[in-house]
Amino acid sequence: MRDSxxxxxLTITGNEKVGDRFFLLSFENPGVSFRPGQxxxxxxxxxxxxxxxxxxxxxxxPEGTLQILYRVVGTGTRLMSYWKKGRKVNVIFPLGNGFExxxxxxxLVGGGSGVAxxxxxxxxxxxxxxxxxxxxxxxxxxxxxxxxxxxxxxxxNVKFATExxxxxxxxxxxxxxxxxxxxxxxxxxxxxxxxxxxxxERFPDVNAMxxxxxxxxxxxxxxxxxxxxxxxxxxxxxxxxxxxPGKILLPEHLK
Amino acid sequence: MTLEIETGxxxxxxxxxxxxxxxxxxxxxxxxxxxxxxxxxxxxxxxLHPRKGNPQPRLLEVPCGLINSIGLQNPGVDAFIxxxxxxLSALSMPVIVNIFGESPxxxxxxxxxxxxxxxxxxxxxxxxxxxxxxxxxxxxxxxxGVRDVIQAVRNSTNKPLWAKFSHSTHLFHLVEAALEAGxxxxxxxxxxxxxxxxxxxxxxxLGARRGGxxxxxxxxxxxxxxxxxxxxxxxxxxxVGGIIKPEDAVEFILAGARAVEIGTGAMVHxxxxxxxxxxxxxxxxxxxxxxxxxxxxxxxxxQHV
Numbered sequence: 001m002r003d004s005x006x007x008x009x010l011t012i013t014g015n016e017k018v019g020d021r022f023f024l025l026s027f028e029n030p031g032v033s034f035r036p037g038q039x040x041x042x043x044x045x046x047x048x049x050x051x052x053x054x055x056x057x058x059x060x061x062p063e064g065t066l067q068i069l070y071r072v073v074g075t076g077t078r079l080m081s082y083w084k085k086g087r088k089v090n091v092i093f094p095l096g097n098g099f100e101x102x103x104x105x106x107x108l109v110g111g112g113s114g115v116a117x118x119x120x121x122x123x124x125x126x127x128x129x130x131x132x133x134x135x136x137x138x139x140x141x142x143x144x145x146x147x148x149x150x151x152x153x154x155x156x157n158v159k160f161a162t163e164x165x166x167x168x169x170x171x172x173x174x175x176x177x178x179x180x181x182x183x184x185x186x187x188x189x190x191x192x193x194x195x196x197x198x199x200x201e202r203f204p205d206v207n208a209m210x211x212x213x214x215x216x217x218x219x220x221x222x223x224x225x226x227x228x229x230x231x232x233x234x235x236x237x238x239x240x241x242x243x244x245p246g247k248i249l250l251p252e253h254l255k
Numbered sequence: 256m257t258l259e260i261e262t263g264x265x266x267x268x269x270x271x272x273x274x275x276x277x278x279x280x281x282x283x284x285x286x287x288x289x290x291x292x293x294x295x296x297x298x299x300x301x302x303l304h305p306r307k308g309n310p311q312p313r314l315l316e317v318p319c320g321l322i323n324s325i326g327l328q329n330p331g332v333d334a335f336i337x338x339x340x341x342x343l344s345a346l347s348m349p350v351i352v353n354i355f356g357e358s359p360x361x362x363x364x365x366x367x368x369x370x371x372x373x374x375x376x377x378x379x380x381x382x383x384x385x386x387x388x389x390x391x392x393x394x395x396x397x398x399x400g401v402r403d404v405i406q407a408v409r410n411s412t413n414k415p416l417w418a419k420f421s422h423s424t425h426l427f428h429l430v431e432a433a434l435e436a437g438x439x440x441x442x443x444x445x446x447x448x449x450x451x452x453x454x455x456x457x458x459x460x461l462g463a464r465r466g467g468x469x470x471x472x473x474x475x476x477x478x479x480x481x482x483x484x485x486x487x488x489x490x491x492x493x494x495v496g497g498i499i500k501p502e503d504a505v506e507f508i509l510a511g512a513r514a515v516e517i518g519t520g521a522m523v524h525x526x527x528x529x530x531x532x533x534x535x536x537x538x539x540x541x542x543x544x545x546x547x548x549x550x551x552x553x554x555x556x557x558q559h560v
Contacts, residue, residue, distance in 0.1 A: 005286055005287055006286070006287075007287065007525075007526060043523070043524070048319040048470070048471040049318055050316065051316055051320065051470055051519070051523060052316050052321065052523055090524075092525075214311070215312060215315075215316075216314075217277075217314050217321065217323070217519075217522055218277070218522045218523075220279075220283060220284060220287065220525075221279055221283045222277055222278050222279035222284060222299075222522065223276065223277055223279075223323070223325070224299070224308065224313070224328050225313045225314040225323060225325060226314075227308065227313070227328060228311060229307065234328060253311070255311070
């Protein structure tokens, strides 16, 4: 059962650097039930700048700690990277529709900051004993530390690809996924628009769910700032998604 | 002591309202907003025909503000009534439906359809919409456009009408035209015209290129317009723009507004509605005012005689 979105003042228990620009933010668990793929709108400050909340995928460790894996990409995430243990943060969650319960072997494909949306799902499949493989793609080695608790708590079945070949598989995360995808009956994908578009083109017959990212004003369905055109009409990434079946997505509208 | 106030023909239980475009179709935020704070709900803009809205990107955060170009995405008036009538008519507070059109006739047709809905307490008329028969010039940019739209809507419904404007150097003339044509109140202000450019692509950032600026910086422009329009017309005004803390709402009432709408601020912090209502209550109590009406326009010298 999913809980309704609620305001929380969550206390930070850790904000660990887990790569060149990646951080893993941990919170005390307020005892909320949520699905992998659901997200939180995090208030950066109580001040008018930065104004908007930021949307982040949320996962849970085996001990129940809530975690947000984020990459520093702008002012909001840069300020977050300075946050210290003990700080209280205003968060609205759980938001959006996550992944349905996956029963069959699933390959998880995360590119760049899109990896964050795959962690909760990987952890769930791991704990339920469902076969899975998490493919993580970055440009070069060091962007995301493979020994960090992101991948080690619990120890996930993960393979890495770097575009320059400096660590793991030499190539894109889709090149890596292609080598293994025949062993799986479904896929979960999150990454930059170009990567998701390429996935749709390279693996048109794979039963894939996509977790979309977009700039959001509200995260609650009221502003339509994140709405995109799909085969089923206009859809709001925040409340109609962020998880969508690949078959309803229009590649030209993922950009 | 009461927060109740009649504004532009609508009886409001509090002067705190959501701003059109930031509160969906009125009931999405039931889990996050204490509706007892709201004097009415105000819907997103509704047109005669469905509209897909603008291409992505539709949002750009800027220092202390937000530029949006949603492009008036909506399901059209018929689907709006069909899909949302049940939930909206179950609300205990008035429902204000924001409407727009590409011609005065379209505004009038939307108004006619909503006129038959008992659960619609009033219409907010978005005048910042391009007139396709006048080279895309916004109706709200000139007296003829305002008069034609308001008259057409006035002839289609007896419901209270609120005319919503963006900032203009001709604001006095536009407000006068709206009031003469039968508008019960004016809503000041809509977003300000805005643009941002990406120096790498050398193109505007937003998919539709142009957008509207909202957020805290608007407050000072909107307050000035509320203050000046109140001073000139003593008409009913709904103040909107940049409210991000409870004190801001009080400033609008003191400037001459009888109610306020909160948009971007409450989109970020949904609890802002109840904070504003509680603060307004305290402010009345501390000043020994019997009602919000006693506070309206107190920033004007002639109110103290």
